[in-house]
Amino acid sequence: MPWYKYLPQEIAELMVKKGSVKIGTLFDYKNEDELGTDIGDKNEGVLTEWSNDKETKRTQSDLNRIEKLAFRIKEGLEGVQIKDCLVQATQQSPDFFIYSVSDVFNVHIMRKLCRDYHTTYDACVRIIDPNAFINAVSKLFKDKGHYETSAYIQYMDRTRHYKDLTPHPALIKKPKFEYQKEIRSIWSPVITTAIIPEIIEAEEIKQYCQIIYIDKCNNKNDEVAMVRLKGNKFNNDRILIDNSEFADCEFHNCTIVYSGSGPVGLNSCAFYSCQWEFTGAANNTINFMASLYHGLGEAGKELIEKTFDNIRSRGSNL
Numbered sequence: 001m002p003w004y005k006y007l008p009q010e011i012a013e014l015m016v017k018k019g020s021v022k023i024g025t026l027f028d029y030k031n032e033d034e035l036g037t038d039i040g041d042k043n044e045g046v047l048t049e050w051s052n053d054k055e056t057k058r059t060q061s062d063l064n065r066i067e068k069l070a071f072r073i074k075e076g077l078e079g080v081q082i083k084d085c086l087v088q089a090t091q092q093s094p095d096f097f098i099y100s101v102s103d104v105f106n107v108h109i110m111r112k113l114c115r116d117y118h119t120t121y122d123a124c125v126r127i128i129d130p131n132a133f134i135n136a137v138s139k140l141f142k143d144k145g146h147y148e149t150s151a152y153i154q155y156m157d158r159t160r161h162y163k164d165l166t167p168h169p170a171l172i173k174k175p176k177f178e179y180q181k182e183i184r185s186i187w188s189p190v191i192t193t194a195i196i197p198e199i200i201e202a203e204e205i206k207q208y209c210q211i212i213y214i215d216k217c218n219n220k221n222d223e224v225a226m227v228r229l230k231g232n233k234f235n236n237d238r239i240l241i242d243n244s245e246f247a248d249c250e251f252h253n254c255t256i257v258y259s260g261s262g263p264v265g266l267n268s269c270a271f272y273s274c275q276w277e278f279t280g281a282a283n284n285t286i287n288f289m290a291s292l293y294h295g296l297g298e299a300g301k302e303l304i305e306k307t308f309d310n311i312r313s314r315g316s317n318l
Contacts, residue, residue, distance in 0.1 A: 001238045001255065003101040003127040003183060006110045012123035012211050019205030021137060023145075023187070024197045026170055027095045045093030047169040049162040050086065057082040066162045088159075093169040095195055097145045097187040099137070101127065103152070104181045104257060106240035107227040110215055112179055122215040126237070133208040134185055140200050145187030153182040181240075212237075226263065241266075258282045 007015065014020040032040035051066040058080050060073045069089045073080050102109060105124060113121045127133045130150070138147040154167045155178040166172075170186060189195045213232075230247045238255045245265030252272045258264065260281030278286055289307070292300040 001103070002236060003103065003130045003133075004105050005101050005125040005127060006113050006121045007123050007125060008120050009123040009214060012125050014201075015125050016206055016209045016211055018201050019203055019207075019209070020199060020201040021099070021205060022197055022199045023097045023099050023137075023141065025095055025195050026093065026098055027195075028197060041174060043158055044173075045095075045169045046090060046158055047093075047166065047172065048088055048090040048159040049166070050088040050159065051162045052084065052086045054084050064162060091169060095189065096148070096170055097141070097189060097195065097198070098170070099185045100180075101130075101183050101185075102181045103183050104238045104240045105212070105234075106242065106244070107213065107215060107229075108243045108262075109179060109181070109240070110213075111217070111227075123211055124213040126210045126212045127208055128210060128236075129208050133205065136202070136204045136208070137185075137200065138187070140202050140205070141187060141198070143190065144195075144198055145189050148186045148188055150183055150185040153177075153180075153184055226265065260285060 005012075005015070011020075011022075026045050029035065029040055029044045030042050032042050034040065049066055051064055053064060053067070057063050057067065057071075058073070060068070060071075060075070063071060063073070063082070066087050066089050067082070067085070070085075070087045071082060073082075105126070107124075110121050110124060113119075134147065134150060141147075151167070151171050153171055153173050155173055155175045157175075158169075158172055160166045171184060173182070212234075213229075217227075227244045228247070229244065229249060231249065232246070233250045233252070234254050235252045236254065237251075238257060239251070240257045240259065241264045242259050243262035243264075245267070246269050247265075247267040249269045250272070251269065251274050254271075254274045255277055256271070256274055257277045257279060259279045260283075289304055293304045294300070296303070
């Protein structure tokens with residue numbers, strides 16, 4: 001599936017016409033004074049792990065990896081007992097070059113970015129072949145950074161039990177940013193001194209970039225307004241349809257995602273070889289209905305069948 005980069009229109013046009021790409025840095029987003037707390041996060045790249053083991057520890061080898069950061073038991077020392085101690089250790093990721101995209105197209109994401117970042121994000125660039133795009137960028141960027149990975153951001157608390165499976169600190173963000181559906185590509189810097197954002201520009205990059213949407217809305221701060229798309233054609237896209245109304249649109253080999261966060265309108269649209277995906281509240285509803293159907297015997301089955309009968313009787317206003 002493609003990636004999606006939301007940008008000011010003039011920057012999006014440079015990306016598709018000249019292959020211009022700005023590679024940011026992880027530590028840029030630590031500057032809350034400049035960016036504010038809605039965007040900046042002084043704890044970007046930070047992870048705190050804790051332990052509170054109940055068993056008694058008598059030697060250095062008995063200690064878990066977090067306890068070893070707090071205690072050092074000299075070899076041969078007798079009479080030591082460490083038990084039921086709450087220990088925390090905080091690690092800070094080194095600075096990385098990063099490039100962030102979204103894994104889904106949705107105009108409301110673009111408008112929310114405008115509100116959070118106080119910047120006019122009014123264009124969406126489709127990166128049609130993410131692997132080829134990253135390979136091209138990495139080849140041109142090899143003197144600045146070594147490519148490490150492209151991975152989904154995990155939206156979670158930065159404090160975890162040391163036994164919990166935890167992503168790299170550079171791949172963690174606050175839950176309030178979950179709407180961004182971010183994929184972050186990371187390059188470790190070649191130099192050991194401080195790094196700054198870099199702009200690269202090359203013809204071989206632009207072949208993977210297409211502007212697929214320009215937002216003409218004059219009030220991008222409107223949280224409620226439905227986004228209306230008419231006559232658009234989507235190919236191999238992953239589209240979040242919440243809070244959107246589509247009219248006379250075509251969808252070819254797309255993944256249509258509904259999360260249950262808002263209304264949807266589908267009017268005279270055509271779908272060709274598409275898949276449907278339910279996430280968030282929508283998926284929770286389906287799971288609940290499945291539990292009723294399979295868990296309440298004949299009464300549960302009757303309830304779900306009546307629910308579908310009710311859906312059929314309502315008709316459609318799409």
